[in-house]
Amino acid sequence: MRSPLAIALSACLVAPAAAAEAPAAPPATQALLHDIGTAPSAARIEADVRKLVSFGTRHTLSDTQSDTRGIGAARRWVHAEFERISAQCGGCLEVIDVGDTISGEERIPEPTEVVSVLAIQRGTADPGRYVIMSGDIDSRVSDVMDFTSDSPGANDNASGVAGTLEAARILSKHRFAGTIVYAALSGEEQGLFGGKIVAARAQKEGWRIEAMLNNDMIGNIAGLNGVIDNATARVFAEGTRANETADEAKQRRFTGGELDSPTRSLARYIDRMADLYVPNLDVMMVYRLDRFGRGGHHRPFNDLGWPAVRVMETNENYNRQHQDLRTEDGVAYGDVIEGVDFDYVAKLTALNAVSLAGMASAPPPPAEVSIEGAVTADTTLKWTRPPASQAPDLAGYKVYWRLTTEPQWTHSVYVGDVTQHTLENVVIDNYFFGVAAVGKDGSESPVVFPGAAGSFGGY
Structure with missing residues (x-):
């Protein structure tokens, strides 16, 4: 800012x-954070986005048995990629699948495995303190229940998963006091189920979560509003905690704090890190849980009282979100790879990486x-x-x-x-x-x- x-x-x-x-x-x-601020590779990110797009659809209800198509193949590839990154740092990442069977829901009516992939880089001094970066692995078209049609999900949200993989490649070369988690979360489009499952596990295991950075669409620079902008990013941050008690609300009325929840403080921290370490990037802090009336995978963490924000592009192209692949009246619809600016994804990945590294390094x-x-x-x-x-x-x-x-x-x-x-x-x-x-x-x-x-x- x-x-x-x-x-x-x-x-x-x-x-x-x-x-x-x-x-x-x-x-x-x-000096390390200055290096990290320019380290992400647009070429590596592009390769990852193209690989995720190649699975045809990553819908939560899609095929889990095929090795080339569907959500199962995609999440197994992400798991293998995290393992490959871990091998390069001497096994510094603990790669795990975290899932549950969901059924009886409006968007998941039949029993369905919802599986997310986590790579955990344990802290050297304070491993019980966690900072998390996530992207959503699933995709969809116009009909949220259509799990067979091609759904490239290039920007929404292969970009976020590719950024998370790239952050893991960069930060795994270093050691930090606190623990860093890189997460590819499933089931977002069907009801934020991957985030709910992981947040519940974190609560059960007693994680002290300092920050959760949810990256959901970090690749589009050409908005439907006609603005082309590759130099700003939005960080959405809610105000008071969702689990604030009545007594805490009463105290806050007289002392203030509605602008200074841990989530808002996290947003200010990310803004400051952009100013210090990421060239040609300005953060727009948005004092709202998410875009108007909408949601993302940070919300399950907010619901449990943890600091969690959504990091994303500033100008959206709604013709490329949740759309069947088609052309009507000369307008192309669909979340295709041509709508992703890989240099911009690299820049927002850098924003995440310096923020994670800064917090994990600090007391x-x-x-x-x-x-x-x-x-x-x-x-x-x-x-x-x-x-x-x-x-x-x-x-x-x-x-x-x-x-x-x-x-x-x-x-x-x-x-x-x-x-x-x-x-x-x-x-x-x-x-x-x-x-x-x-x-x-x-x-x-x-x-x-x-x-x-x-x-x-x-x-």
Whole structure:
């Protein structure tokens, strides 16, 4: 949303008293993330999209026995590709199928296996903390129940799966403190079933999910509105948690936080990573769960209270979404490969990769963040420090604040390895506040807003 220069300048806008007390901060950027920001290959992504299109249809109800056509062949190929990537990094990925049998649903009336493929790159210090990148493997045409017609699904959503595979190729060459999951999720078009199944498993196994980035259509640059744009991406982020309690809602009414849910904080983090590390890409944060009245595979994670966003192209071509392959009145319909810009997919893949790497490298977001300062001139924030084993590279913390009408953080101060800090002559009534954890290499967690409204959970 803002240029790197603007970010650097705004970071210097600190209260005089706070600046005088601040210890020396770690580096502002990381060389590794600059490398990752330009690493994705459009050629490799194109090869993956073409391979996924070659399966004819990837409809959830399509053939699972054929080796060349249908959802079964597609998911087995994705599994094998993850295994191949893992072999190149010495077995660093745990590749698993996660599925269940669904039946009796409007779009899945008969018993049907819905199987997603996950590649898990375990963290070195904090493996119980997860950041996830996903794409949807299934496709459809005009009739959501038509599982036999050709359904290329080139942009929706071979692009997202190809981006996820490419991110795995790049990030698996490195090691991170937190765990990264690369997911090809099934059953999206029939009711978000793949995401529901994986989210339920994560909840059962006690995953501490810091972020879920759902990539659903990241390849189209020519919108039906006539706009051609390869330099922006949208990040959809809902406000208050879907599972917020009545007591938490009451507290939020008096303290704020509807703009600073963990999901919104994640969106701001992704926006900042674009500004710092991905050339010629600007993020449009959209304060909504998804496109108007629509949904995606991040929603099952939001439903359970986790930070989850949808990453996608800014301008859509609806003639190429959920359409039978045909030409009418000179207009071509269908989600064909000609509608995918592979350089753009590479750019949005880079956005995901730097965000995943940044969060997985950084210490966990601060927990139990609280704030006080009513009827005083000063504002004090407090938080807890994680166990040393989970954050061996923790350097300290950074306190952020902004006017309540600002979309991004505009002021910050590094305060060192402490668990509270007072901003003198910064009035609590006039700003929103937050705290981020900072690693010795300068990597940062997302900013955490005080109270239940902004909490990323415990350690």
